[in-house]
Each structure stands twice: as structure tokens, then as C-alpha cells.
Amino acid sequence: xxxxxxxxxxxxxxxxxxxxxxxxxxxxxxxxxxxxxxxxxxxxxxxxxxxxxxxxxxxxxxxxxxxxxxxxxxxxxxxxxxxxxxxxxxxxxxxxxxxxxxxxxx
Amino acid sequence: xxxxxxxxxxxxxxxxxxxxxxxxxxxxxxxxxxxxxxxxxxxxxxxxxxxxxxxxxxxxxxxxxxxxxxxxxxxxxxxxxxxxxxxxxxxxxxxxxxxxxxxxxxxxxxxxxxxxxxxxxxxxxxxxxxxxxxxxxxxxxxxxxxxxxxxxxxxxxxxxxxxxxxxxxxxxxx
Numbered sequence: 001x002x003x004x005x006x007x008x009x010x011x012x013x014x015x016x017x018x019x020x021x022x023x024x025x026x027x028x029x030x031x032x033x034x035x036x037x038x039x040x041x042x043x044x045x046x047x048x049x050x051x052x053x054x055x056x057x058x059x060x061x062x063x064x065x066x067x068x069x070x071x072x073x074x075x076x077x078x079x080x081x082x083x084x085x086x087x088x089x090x091x092x093x094x095x096x097x098x099x100x101x102x103x104x105x106x
Numbered sequence: 107x108x109x110x111x112x113x114x115x116x117x118x119x120x121x122x123x124x125x126x127x128x129x130x131x132x133x134x135x136x137x138x139x140x141x142x143x144x145x146x147x148x149x150x151x152x153x154x155x156x157x158x159x160x161x162x163x164x165x166x167x168x169x170x171x172x173x174x175x176x177x178x179x180x181x182x183x184x185x186x187x188x189x190x191x192x193x194x195x196x197x198x199x200x201x202x203x204x205x206x207x208x209x210x211x212x213x214x215x216x217x218x219x220x221x222x223x224x225x226x227x228x229x230x231x232x233x234x235x236x237x238x239x240x241x242x243x244x245x246x247x248x249x250x251x252x253x254x255x256x257x258x259x260x261x262x263x264x265x266x267x268x269x270x271x272x273x274x275x276x277x278x279x280x
Contacts, residue, residue: 034263056178057264074178094171095267096274 024048026079031055031072036092036100043104049080059098064089132248133197139187140194141203141245142258145237146176146183148207152233155211156226165223168275172230172268179261186253199240207233220279227276234269238262 026048027040032055040049051061053072061070061080067088070078082088082104091099133141149172156169187194210229217225241262249255 033260034267056182056260057175058178094175095264095271097267097270 026050028052029061031059031092031098034095034098036061036098039100039102041103043082043102045082045085045104045106047082047104049082049102050077051080052077058094059092060094061090062093064091069093133199133244134195135190135249135251135254136192136195137197137199138245138249138258139183139192139254140196140200141240142261143180143183143194144200144203145240146180146261148203149230149233150176150180152207152211152214152226152230155214156222159214159218159222160226161219162223164275164278165227168227168230168271171271175264175268179257179264182257186257190251190253192251224276224279227272227279230272231269231276234265234272238265238269241265 024046025044027043028050029039029052030037031051031053034055034057043049049061051070051072053059053074053076056074058074059072061068061072061078063069065088067083068080068090070080072078082102085104085106088102088104089099090102091097153169153172153176157166157173160166160169214222214225214229241258246255246258246262249258
């Protein structure tokens with residue numbers, strides 16, 4: 001029993017990020033009916049955006065600065081890890097009227 | 107030249123849409139489904155013609171997008187009419203749309219290279235502008251079923267994006 005507890009504790013320690021940093025979060029952005037859904041208000045470097053395309057159509061999440069370009073066939077998902085702070089404008093490259101801005105802080 | 111094509115295409119299609127509006131201001135859901143499905147099918151055919159003829163990457167990408175998006179929305183429309191147990195009903199507007207598109211396809215078949223690209227994209231601008239006008243002013247307000255109305259609204263958003271994309275391409279092909 002004690003061994004098991006120790007093993008579990010060791011595992012928790014192993015997956016916890018280095019002390020001092022915030023745990024990286026995953027934020028889901030749903031795409032439906034030709035729109036990007038609500039964007040997360042607080043994003044940090046290291047966070048992940050999970051783009052979930054629930055629409056009938058193929059879309060993409062494409063950063064204007066070229067930092068990411070995620071292809072999203074209908075019904076599929078993709079992820080972006082945020083590597084730098086700042087305002088990152090993005091759009092769907094197939095339907096450029098679908099767009100938004102990610103605000104990322106350190 | 108481009109303006110001429112756009113105007114000519116728009117004029118043909120405006121005439122095509124007009125009869126149903128004049129004869130029957132409010133098409134029923136079975137007719138609306140038929141018009142929307144026909145409009146999609148015709149643009150898929152136009153896109154396939156462009157993929158067979160054009161060598162311009164931007165034009166081919168646009169044509170692929172038209173085929174993909176219009177097939178997706180038409181698949182959804184077919185599933186919806188089946189679910190609602192509605193049989194799409196042929197009508198003068200659908201017939202006129204088809205006749206105009208057949209004529210345009212024959213015209214485009216005679217062109218090649220940049221002349222084809224310009225004429226295809228100009229017609230896509232005119233076609234989407236006209237279909238979007240019909241969706242916004244006639245088809246969406248007339249639709250009775252909420253699911254059909256919602257699908258038409260998604261269609262209008264989608265086709266407005268296509269119109270903007272086509273206008274953007276047309277400006278670069280001048």
C-alpha cells in the first residue's frame with residue numbers, strides 16, 4: 001500500500017510543471033456555422049488552443065504572422081501551442097471573413 | 107472587359123431569379139429547397155469545369171473550395187429534406203438558374219488560359235451576388251421550417267465569403 005502511494009506521489013511530482021511557472025492550460029475554441037466561437041480572455045505562453053471544427057465545412061486557423069496554420073476538415077480538431085506573447089491575428093484561409101485575435105501574455 | 111462579364115453574368119441571373127419573385131412572391135419550402143440545392147449543384151459544376159481547364163493556382167484553389175463547400179451544404183440539405191419528408195419541387199426559378207448556368211458553361215468552354223480564368227471568376231462574383239440577394243431577400247424570409255431557415259442562413263454566410271473571395275481574386279486577375 002505504501003509503495004503504491006509513493007508511486008502515485010512520484011507520478012504527480014513528475015508531471016507537475018517546474019515550480020514558479022503557471023501550469024499550461026488548454027483552451028477549446030469551437031468553430032460552427034461559419035464562425036470562431038468565444039475566444040479565451042486570458043492566454044499565456046505555453047498554453048494550447050484546441051480548435052474544434054463542428055461546422056459542415058473545411059476551415060483553417062491561420063495566423064497572419066505565419067506562426068501557425070492549422071487545417072481543420074469538417075468535424076476535425078487541431079491544436080496550437082502558443083509560443084510567444086502578443087496579439088496574434090488569425091483567420092480561416094478559406095473564408096477570410098472568419099477571423100479573430102488571440103491575446104497572449106507571458 | 108471584366109466589368110462587362112460581371113454585368114452580363116449578373117443580368118442573366120437577375121432575369122433568372124425574377125420570374126419566381128414576380129409570379130409567386132413566397133415560394134414554399136419544397137421550392138426553396140429545390141432552388142438552393144440547384145444553385146449549389148450549378149456552382150459545383152462550374153467549379154469542376156474550372157478544375158478541368160484552369161492552370162492558375164489561385165483559381166484552382168478557389169474552384170476546389172466551391173466544390174467542397176457547396177457539396178457539403180448540399181449534402182446537409184439532402185439529409186434535411188429527407189428528415190423533414192419534403193420532396194424538393196422543381197419550379198421556374200430553378201429551371202431559369204439551370205438554363206443560365208448551362209449557357210454560361212458553354213461560353214466558358216470556348217475560352218482558355220487567362221481569358222477563361224477571368225471569365226470564370228467574374229461569373230462567380232455575379233453568380234454569388236445574385237444567389238445571395240435571392241437568399242437574403244426571398245428564400246430566407248419565405249422559409250417556414252426553422253431548420254431549413256437556419257441552413258439557408260449558414261448558406262448565406264458561406265456564400266457571402268465566397269463572393270468576397272471571388273471579388274478579391276477578380277481584382278488580382280485584372
